[in-house]
Amino acid sequence: MAPSLRSLICTCLLALLPFSSAENRLTSTSLNACQANSSFSATLFDVVFTPNNGTFAWDVNGVSTINGNVTISVNVLAYGLNINTQEINPCDQEELRGMCPMREGPIKMDSNAKLPSSALSAIPGITYTVPDLDAKVRITFNMTNTGEQVACVEAELSNGKTVDQKGVAWTLAVISGIALVSSAITSGLGHSNTAAHVASNALSLFGYFQAQAFIGMTAVELPPIVASWTQNFQWSMGLIGVDFIQDIATWYQRATGGTPSEILSDLAETSVQVQKRGLELASNIIKRAGLVARQSGGESTAADTSTTVIIRGIKRVGFRAGIEPTNIFLTGYIFFIVFIFFVVLGVVLFKFICEGLVKAGRLKHDQFQDFRNGWTTVLKGILYRIVVIGLPQMVVLCFWEFTQNDSGAEVALAVFTVFTMIGILGWASSKVIRLARRSINMHKNPAYILYSDPVSLxxxxxxxxxFKATAYFFIVPVLLYVLIKGLFIALAQESGITQAVSLVVIEAVFLIAVCIMTPYMDKKTNAFNISICVINFISAIFLLVFSDVFNQPGIVTGVMGVIFFVYNAVFSTVLIIIVLVASVIAITAKNPDTRYQPMRDDRSSFIKSQSQLNTELDALGATARGESKHGFTSSKGARIEDDDESWSGSDHSKPVNTYADPPRSPYGPPSDQASGRHMPPTYQSQPRTASPYDQSHTNSMTSQNRAQYGANPSPWQRGAGYD
Incomplete structure (x- = not known):
């Protein structure tokens, strides 16, 4: 690596993450084979180098099928570059005399050596401070007589510094929760425009977190800094290592006929290789280790009974989080259920708290009135929203469980959960599309019905x-995008290249669709979401490079790993600041709606709030229309969202005081030309067709109505073009 480039990378890393440690050290705890049919393998490999006192301690248990004298070649690689090479003859080293000559059978080395000052000075000081050091030591064994390479092993080096920090993960989770809660509170206070913006940005931010988690779940061999960075977002997939949750998952699996894995509890006897190499290599090592142990006829050692496990993708993420592979699905599932439980509990408690404050006179009677009157409907909407948030998580975990079959009961849970969620969201999306099309047919504007009913809203x-009113259907492409993406992550765990290529295509198609259609509610929201799509697409391209499909030099992969971390860290910080500032202002500002321009689809003209019916005439008008306090409905009539074909006006035998009668002010709807004003903009440009709810009024009639009922229009019609 060129000195200038290396300095730039190190400077960026240290500026972003100024880690500190009481003592500098380099460690390695795994020794992986880097050659097919390697004649040497290690079941225990624990090496610690402490530069402060120059000590080099190692504890190695291995198995060898080599007979004869060998020369050991040690290569130190950093970010894909070979920065140091040394040739060692075991016969010349006092500590390695046990390998001169090497013989078939178990090998045990346990020693503590002192390195010369010349070796210490050759190691750059930056090595001990760069987080997630991408460095490894490659050791090859060559026969002294013939020069044939008979074994190759690699040890990854770590300095203990990493960007995988629990504090970062918890901070991201708390900020996401604050944004969602603030949008709910703002909506309850009647600031619907602000609530919509904050909620939209919060959901988009959460979706970006899940996209980062998807990168870490792929079977691609990621650079160390990328694997650690994406681990910070695995909480969004419910993969959080908690001991008692692991105990519950293990008990449930055993109780339902499954066999829990014990990788984490048997690390002393299990060599875990976090890489993408095929299982055939590990299988050969295991078979050869067993053969050597039997041929040696000696006492049983750790090498005799140990196994080698290769983990990748979802299992790699679980291993880093301290979750057994067989507990990954159930861990994510339990946290999803716990999240739902606490949300429901929070809504119920908030309902009782509001009622108590109102009775105690601490809360105004009209505050949170919509929520207090129709809190069950609000709760239903919140639960639907949780289904949307949890869809990426459950699609990946449930479909992945189909390939693992940890137990029959867990597979049944996966089937029931994922297909129920997909069915609920599919049915809800079709409901929205039907309502919007009905509104277009009758009022030439999809926003009329979608926003005029508080219950439906x-x-x-x-x-x-x-989304803007004309893009009401865009939820369908969004759900398909999440579903297809999750399927590739879950079902293509054996091929990282397949996952990388598919993500590039999926992200490119979705980015093009969002850029062309600009479906979100306004320019700022479109820019916010388009920027996330751009970053996701760039990350997919980086992932394709990491998959080594281009067979690029190692230095390219190393440098791109650092760049991936830097631009995602900066982008995440910007998004978090935007969402956090918007959330704080939404709660603290007296009128936060002034920060946002009115929607061009004029949705605010149709949104009707219960708390705004504050006059006797409004109450009488609501009674005449057959509206209950929870929405535009009578006790026997059909609601707008119900699929009642008579609502279109074809069946006039139905009572007129049903939800078929759209919301109208008690002053009567004005004419299109009254006072020089006009009705809200329509969805289509052609002239509006007659509706059974439209009435023609002249300017004089409108003036009469105004004189009779007062000069001010109904509060929920202000700003709609009616006044």
């Missing part, structure tokens, strides 16, 4: 409020 609004 609270229940189904999570699917369309983040």
């Amino acid at each position: 609270n229940k189904w609004g999570f699917l369309y409020v983040q």
Whole structure:
């Protein structure tokens, strides 16, 4: 690596993450084979180098099938470059006399040596401070007589510094929660425009976190810094290592006929290789180790009974989080259920707290009135929103469980959960599309029905409020995008290249669709989401490079790994600041809606709030229309969202005080030309067709109505073009 480039990389890393440690050291705890049919393998490999006192301690248990004298070649590689090479003859080293000559059978080396000052000075000081050091030592064994390479092993070096920090993960989770809670509170206070913006940005931010987690779950061999960075986002997939949750998952699996894995509890006897090499290599090592142990006829050692396990993708993520491979699905599932439970509990508690404060006179009667009157409907909408948030997580974990079959009960849970969630969201999306099309047919504007009913808005609004009214259907491409992406992550764990190529295609198609259609509610929200799509697409390209499909030099992979971390860290920080500032202002500002321009689809003209019906005439009008306090409905009539074909006006035998009668002010709807004003913009440019709810009024009639009922229009019609 060129000195200038190396200095630039190190400077960027140290500026972003100024790690400190009480003592500098380099360690390695795994020795992986780097050659097919390697004649040497290690079942225990623990090496510690402490530069402060120059000590080099190692504890190695291995198995050898080599007979004769060998020369050992040691190569130190950093970010793909060979920075140091040494040739060692075991016969010339006091500590290695046990390998002169090498013989078939178990090998045990346990020693503590002192390195010369010349060796210490050759190691750059930056080596001990760069997080997730991408360095390894490659050791090859060559026969002294013939020069034939008979074995190759690699040891990855670590300085103990990493960007995988629990504090970072918890901070990201808390900020996401604050954004979602602030949007709910803002909506309850009546600031629907602000609530829609904050909720949309919070969900997009959470989606970006899950996209980062997807990168870490692929079977591609990631650079160390990329694997550590993406590990910070695995909480968004429910993969959080908690001891008692692991105990519950293990007990459940055993109780339902499964066989739990014991990799984490048997690390002393299990060599775990975090890489992408095929199982055939590990299989050969295991078979050869057993053969040598039997031929030696000696006492049983750790080498006789040890196994080698290769983990990749989802298992790699679980291993780093301290989760057994057989507990990964159930861990994510349990945290998803726990999340739902606490959300429901929070909503119920908030309902009782509000009622208690109102009775105690601490809260105004009209505050959170919509929530207090229709809190069950709001709860349904929140649960639907949780299904959307949890869809990426459950698609990956459930479909992956189909390939693992940890137990029959877990497979049954996976089948029930994922197909139920897909069915719920598919049905809800079709409901929104039907409502929007009905609104277009009758009012030439999809926003009319989608936003005029508080019950429908609270229940189904999570699917369309983040989009402009004309893009009400865009939730379907979003759900398909998540579903297809999750399927490739879950079902293609044996091929990292397949996953990388598929993600590039998926992200490219979704980016093009968002850029062309600009479906979100306004320019700022479109820019926010397009920027996330761009970063996801760039990350997919980087992932394709990491898969080694281009057979690029190691230095390219190493440098691109650092760049991946830097631009994602900066981008994440910017997104978090934007969402956090918007959330704080939404709660603290007196009128946060002034920060946002009115929607061009004029949705605010149709949104009707219960708390705004504050006059006797409004109450009388609501009664005449057959509206209950929870929405536009009578006790026997059909609601707008119900699939009642008579609502279109073809069946006039139905009562007129049903939800078929759209919301109208008690002053009567004005004419299109009244006072020189006009009705809200329509979805189509052609002239509006007659609707059974439209009434023609002249300017004089409108003036009469105004004189009779007062000069001010109904509060929920202000700003809609009616006043």
